Amino acid sequence: MIRLNDILSLTKEELAAWLEAAGEKPFRAAQIFRWLHQKRVVGFDEMSDLSKPLRERLSAEFEIARIEPVRLLESKRDGTVKLLYRLPDGNHVETVLMSYEHGDSLCISTQAGCRMGCRFCASTIAGFKRNLTPGEILSQLYETERRTKRKVSSIVLMGIGEPLDNFDNVVKFLKILSSPDGENMSLRHVSLSTCGLVDRIYDLAELNLGLTLSISLHSPYDEKRSELMPINRRYPISELIKACRDYFAKTGRRISFEYALIDGENDSEADAKALCSLVSGMPSHVNIIPVNSIKERSYRSDRSAAQRFCKLLCSMGVNATVRRTLGADINAACGQLRREEEQPAK
Ligand code: SAH
Numbered sequence: 001m002i003r004l005n006d007i008l009s010l011t012k013e014e015l016a017a018w019l020e021a022a023g024e025k026p027f028r029a030a031q032i033f034r035w036l037h038q039k040r041v042v043g044f045d046e047m048s049d050l051s052k053p054l055r056e057r058l059s060a061e062f063e064i065a066r067i068e069p070v071r072l073l074e075s076k077r078d079g080t081v082k083l084l085y086r087l088p089d090g091n092h093v094e095t096v097l098m099s100y101e102h103g104d105s106l107c108i109s110t111q112a113g114c115r116m117g118c119r120f121c122a123s124t125i126a127g128f129k130r131n132l133t134p135g136e137i138l139s140q141l142y143e144t145e146r147r148t149k150r151k152v153s154s155i156v157l158m159g160i161g162e163p164l165d166n167f168d169n170v171v172k173f174l175k176i177l178s179s180p181d182g183e184n185m186s187l188r189h190v191s192l193s194t195c196g197l198v199d200r201i202y203d204l205a206e207l208n209l210g211l212t213l214s215i216s217l218h219s220p221y222d223e224k225r226s227e228l229m230p231i232n233r234r235y236p237i238s239e240l241i242k243a244c245r246d247y248f249a250k251t252g253r254r255i256s257f258e259y260a261l262i263d264g265e266n267d268s269e270a271d272a273k274a275l276c277s278l279v280s281g282m283p284s285h286v287n288i289i290p291v292n293s294i295k296e297r298s299y300r301s302d303r304s305a306a307q308r309f310c311k312l313l314c315s316m317g318v319n320a321t322v323r324r325t326l327g328a329d330i331n332a333a334c335g336q337l338r339r340e341e342e343q344p345a346k
Helices: 012-021 028-037 052-061 134-148 163-177 198-207 222-228 237-251 269-279 303-315 336-342
Strands: 068-074 081-086 092-100 103-107 111-113 128-131 152-157 190-194 212-216 255-261 284-290 320-322
Touching (some): 012 028, 068 134, 068 336, 092 336, 103 134, 134 163, 152 163, 163 198, 190 198, 212 237, 269 284
Parallel strands (some): 152 190, 190 212, 255 284, 284 320
Antiparallel strands (some): 068 081, 081 092, 092 103
């Protein structure tokens, strides 16, 4: 789905290969890369240390695609900013900037829509549209920094879409993001969240990129998990946990588990016990999030229930915390801004 002329989607090696094939000096790739990913120019004519003929060739061959913010909501309480971006083909994705003591963190989307079908999630209701290109994933960082004049110090791939269902483009995005001639972000500052595409978790472990793997678990029981997350029918919990252990063995990175607490679905003492035995002996962290209610479903929870469940887990020796609630005054659960934009209330 990468348009050949989408220059922000090319790794430095791909750019060098194009230059070489075009009879240009491959070392110019680093120069061009710095213009695109460090200075973040919007046009080739700004690349002042390149010859005019080369700039003309580049602009004949490539475009520096832009994504357009069509809505921006800013929390008065904690500085959280939610942005809705329109992609060049009219699809929309959401990006959220959150402020923490250790710096600003950006939650990025990897697909327009999603085909995983998790019951509680707004991003999947209208189905899957397409994969984002590496450039579109990166542009969420660049545009958000440009618009908000804030500096992002960490990234979570937890927006719309399933990152491991867009594996090649996400890996390419990570390569460009961590390139010394680009943003040069250490991938230790990146978390990738997955509903559990086990085969791809093994692939990711092989690459050993240094990022944190976050698993959306949401229930320790296959029956309940399959009801909440259809992907569990293909990759049951035992296989998922095996892949997590492999990820830790290969990368030395502890696994983070996401657990969206839902009243009467996954919040009993038996759930806590089963969750505890599932993660025991594995260096891990469990993040409890009270489920964000969406209007299409009746799932509910609240912070006090999350705190109670978390305490229970901690008393069993599980390393668990309740995720801070940010942007409560601009409350729109992930995927809801996009849904409003693409399907305005009749
Ligand atoms: N597809 C990936 C990443 C996107 S979702 C994944 O499944 O992990 C990011 C996180 O938000 C996941 O843990 C997901 O299960 C969770 N999530 C989705 N909808 C939610 C909701 N309504 N309330 C709480 N968490 C939700």
